Amino acid sequence: MRRFTATEAKNRFGELLELSSSEPVAISKSGRNIRVVLSVEEYDRLVKSGSKREMVRKYHEESMAEFEELYQELAK
Numbered sequence: 001m002r003r004f005t006a007t008e009a010k011n012r013f014g015e016l017l018e019l020s021s022s023e024p025v026a027i028s029k030s031g032r033n034i035r036v037v038l039s040v041e042e043y044d045r046l047v048k049s050g051s052k053r054e055m056v057r058k059y060h061e062e063s064m065a066e067f068e069e070l071y072q073e074l075a076k
Contacts, residue, residue: 001023001024001025001026001036002019002023002025002026003025003026003027003028003033004016004025004026004027004028005027005028005029006027006028006029006034009027009037016037017037020037020038020039021039022039023038024036024037024038024042025037025038
């Protein structure tokens, strides 16, 4: 992944856009990565790749752990 400082991203915005069409580009400020710029196609792919399914699975597991006794009582 290519990296730009925030100042470089501002000064070389056109280059940043071009690069992000083929690979994600990290933008850093004060030595820390703060953003990633990526193409719309890559964003859409990530959204469709199951991230929602993973989120639902996580919330389901958390719910089962938190309300296990209630679920057992309701199942009787």
